[in-house]
Amino acid sequence: MAETVTPLGTTGPTSHLLTSLDPLLRAWLPRQRWFAGKGRPITGLTPVAATELLPPDGRLGLYHLLVRVDQPPAPGAAPHPGDCYQLLIGVREALPPRLAPALIGHVTDGPFAGRTVYDALYDPRPAEVLLEALRNGACIGDLRFGRDPRQEIRDGLVARLMTAEQSNSSVVYGDTFILKLLRRVVPGVNPDLELPLALAGEGCPRVPPPTAWLHAGPQDEPDGSYVLAVLQPFVSGASDGWELALRELAKGEDFVAEARALGRATAEVHTALARALPTVTLGRAQLEQLVDGMTERLEAAVRAVPALLPYAPGLRSAYEALAALAAEGRTWTAQRVHGDLHLGQCLRSPSGRWSLIDFEGEPARPLAERRMPQPPVRDIAGMLRSFDYAAHSATSAAPDWAHSCRAAYCSGYAEVSGRDPRTDPVLLRAYETDKAVYEVVYEARHRPDWLPVPLSAIRRLAASEPI
Structure with a gap:
């Protein structure tokens, strides 16, 4: 049975963002290692949640999106409401050469016409915004950043994206923490947070204990909220x-x-x-x-x-x-x-x-x-x-x-x-x-x-x- 994708909400000038991004994402998403619907055309993109993390200041804007991707079912599979993907979108006038691999495309219409959009996880500054929100236990729109208060999260840790192929995306902060950002998400209690938390409660040293985590959706309804990311200690030199x-x-x-x-x-x-x-x-x-x-x-x-x-x-x-x-x-x-x-x-x-x-x-x-x-x-x-x-x-x-x-x-x-x-x-x-x-x-x-x-x-x- 396919999980139901529940719409959440938007903040800031994001209601037009997906409309502007639609043709770019249709071309970009199938090229990503973590995209599960390869080989099937994208028939529609629907916003589940959109949150402004950094307003565009002439240099950088940052937006968090949950997007439902509609595709025809695979042969022999039952129809389902589409997979929901988590995207962190950066907006710049132009990309510096170091961010060339992150390019999504150039926007031609809407409020960001003439600007360049890219996968912001490649960019240290947006990645550091996420860590700062986790450190402060912030709430921004539908996004809720939680943490274990017993573990310290220092500021000033430099972020770098891990480039190994995987079904999600991971950012390392100063060889101290690793943030796993789930790409294809569903509402409900995710074992990637649930089980390490349970093991930490048992004092099991074989699994790095969660330091912080990111949810979207109602706090009092675990089955209707999304686990989006988990921050854990990084095993340096492993x-x-x-x-x-x-x-x-x-x-x-x-x-x-x-x-x-x-x-x-x-x-x-x-x-x-x-x-x-x-x-x-x-x-x-x-x-x-x-x-x-x-x-x-x-x-x-x-x-x-x-x-x-x-x-x-x-x-x-x-x-x-x-x-x-x-x-x-x-x-x-x-x-x-x-x-x-x-x-x-x-x-x-x-x-x-x-x-x-x-x-x-x-x-x-x-x-x-x-x-x-x-x-x-x-x-x-x-x-x-x-x-x-x-x-x-x-x-x-x-x-x-x-x-x-x-x-x-x-x-x-x-x-x-x-x-x-x-x-x-x-x-x-x-x-x-x-x-x-x-x-x-x-x-x-x-x-x-x-x-x-x-x-x-x-x-x-x-x-x-x-x-």
Whole structure:
């Protein structure tokens, strides 16, 4: 089910801004890494909220927009009200050369005719305006800047935009904080703020605690407000888990010790989440619903990627085996989990300590689904798939490297949780199969050259081989 996009309001001379920007945004939005509707025409842009942050003073104006983007549904998908995107728009007479990559276009009519508009996150001054509002706990129009008063936010921190490809945008302030600005937003409680706050309450050191956050909408109606951004401590000098794994592979080094440490870190986070938030028992009815969802995704994937067809019976058997255990009365405990765990969601500090980040879950899934309790093995399956991806990204595929990492990760997890994921092979196989099927569809649509990576896992999982 698609979330309803609720209109909020406008402040300042913003009512004409979107009209002026409409033709420029139609061309600019599909080129952005975080835009989810690639390949489908934009049929309309509707303002959800528009807020003036800096009035144009002849040099710089700054506007915060939430814009609903209407597009025809993807083939086979149900119609929905359109995705809502968060934009920070700068307005200048002309862009200096350093801001050339941020260009949206030149306005030809309306109150900003003759001026240049751009993605203001590239510009340190607008980014510093956001930090100042967070530091002061400001309220500007529909925007509410909240913070943890126990954490200090110093002024004078220089902002820089992180340029790595991602589904959101991040700004680092003086190697002290990192602000994650969510691009595609929906109303409701966002796990990217909810779960780190819960973990901070448990004293879990594996996740940087939220320092401040940005909402839009009514404060007393969480389901109708939008979480727009989260500020957290920046782990200076940290190595991204994906990049670190690829470097070790390139040097011919194993990753066993790091994989085991990652398993322990994952288990610590799962244990803290189980303490902080309710857990549930999945009985036969819930498991049958889970299996039905996995089966439906497989059938849709086979239609989209014919290369899956020869493996479909073997893959379906992974789900049937889980359904059979449920029919025998087997149950599992479900809890809140990360939801999209892989090497790229992990950071290793210079001291060697691992942290988990980005608790948003898979952005393409409905928010209610991302907030549902899940068996912890869902996160584990995601990490196991990530080791496979790293191994196949090397100059020469390294399946033994991946196998060693997967085993070490499970062993590390067991050291903390007391339960080795490999002792639950049916559930683990079902979740890893579901993840690999998703990967096949994604790669076929976006990166066809990568399709052999998940297909190699598909062959293994269809044959019911152990990890």
